Amino acid sequence: MTKRPYIVGNWKMNGNRAMLAEARAIDRAAQRYPDVEIALAPPAPLIGTVREAVTGIGVGGQDCHTAAKGAHTGDVSAAMLADIGADFVILGHSERRRDHGENDVLVRAKAEAALAAGLSVIICVGETLDERDSGKAEAVVSAQIDGSVPLGEGAAVAAGRVAVAYEPVWAIGTGRVAAVEDVVAMHAAAGARLVAAFGEDAVRVRILYGGSVNGENAIGLLGAPGVGGALVGGASLTADAFLPIVAAASQVSA
Ligand code: PEP
Numbered sequence: 001m002t003k004r005p006y007i008v009g010n011w012k013m014n015g016n017r018a019m020l021a022e023a024r025a026i027d028r029a030a031q032r033y034p035d036v037e038i039a040l041a042p043p044a045p046l047i048g049t050v051r052e053a054v055t056g057i058g059v060g061g062q063d064c065h066t067a068a069k070g071a072h073t074g075d076v077s078a079a080m081l082a083d084i085g086a087d088f089v090i091l092g093h094s095e096r097r098r099d100h101g102e103n104d105v106l107v108r109a110k111a112e113a114a115l116a117a118g119l120s121v122i123i124c125v126g127e128t129l130d131e132r133d134s135g136k137a138e139a140v141v142s143a144q145i146d147g148s149v150p151l152g153e154g155a156a157v158a159a160g161r162v163a164v165a166y167e168p169v170w171a172i173g174t175g176r177v178a179a180v181e182d183v184v185a186m187h188a189a190a191g192a193r194l195v196a197a198f199g200e201d202a203v204r205v206r207i208l209y210g211g212s213v214n215g216e217n218a219i220g221l222l223g224a225p226g227v228g229g230a231l232v233g234g235a236s237l238t239a240d241a242f243l244p245i246v247a248a249a250s251q252v253s254a
Pocket of ligand 1: 010171234
């Protein structure tokens with residue numbers, strides 16, 4: 001099993017072909033960090049182009065449909081992502097839960113479709129500020145894990161194809177990063193739900209932290225117990241911002 005930290009850049013709805021230069025720079029630098037697993041999730045129109053431009057990093061999508069094909073205008077299937085060379089897909093990001101009304105049942109169905117298509121998955125969970133302030137953060141995240149991680153996919157879990165990203169909604173894109181002790185507590189709670197579902201194979205599910213990770217705070221977050229990597233939004237858009245996070249991951253894994 002790989003215990004390499006997993007650093008994933010989520011470009012969200014940002015980027016154009018000119019940003020291939022950033023992907024190439026990140027890819028070139030990846031050779032210096034063999035102890036870190038690095039990946040980028042560009043917007044759908046760029047996935048194939050980024051795939052062709054890089055060799056040493058993973059490339060993935062930011063969403064997929066539950067069906068392999070059909071009358072679903074505007075959607076992209078997991079099989080299509082796999083066909084253009086994607087390795088993984090991010091599912092259940094809070095922006096999809098917010099913008100598209102995605103719930104745990106749908107996220108789980110998407111995860112099952114993605115795994116069936118041969119992709120790995122990163123399933124996102126996280127509480128809102130109201131939920132944290134009212135003391136419900138652990139309960140909310142535990143319920144999201146119970147509801148959106150596919151329980152029947154023990155083989156994929158054992159193969160290390162399932163990751164979870166703990167992303168407090170209030171920390172995403174806000175510059176407000178969660179306190180390390182809260183991250184540790186939330187990752188422990190998430191890990192406990194995964195053990196309940198998958199037993200000892202749960203250790204193969206990397207739990208990433210996401211929410212305003214940058215080159216300054218990465219060491220503290222990535223060095224915390226139970227943190228298996230980071231899902232990075234804003235700071236993944238340039239190599240200059242992203243690579244210090246990768247370097248921090250390398251440092252904590254040494
Ligand atoms: C994200 O997109 O998942 C994310 C964590 O964004 P940011 O790093 O910008 O907060």
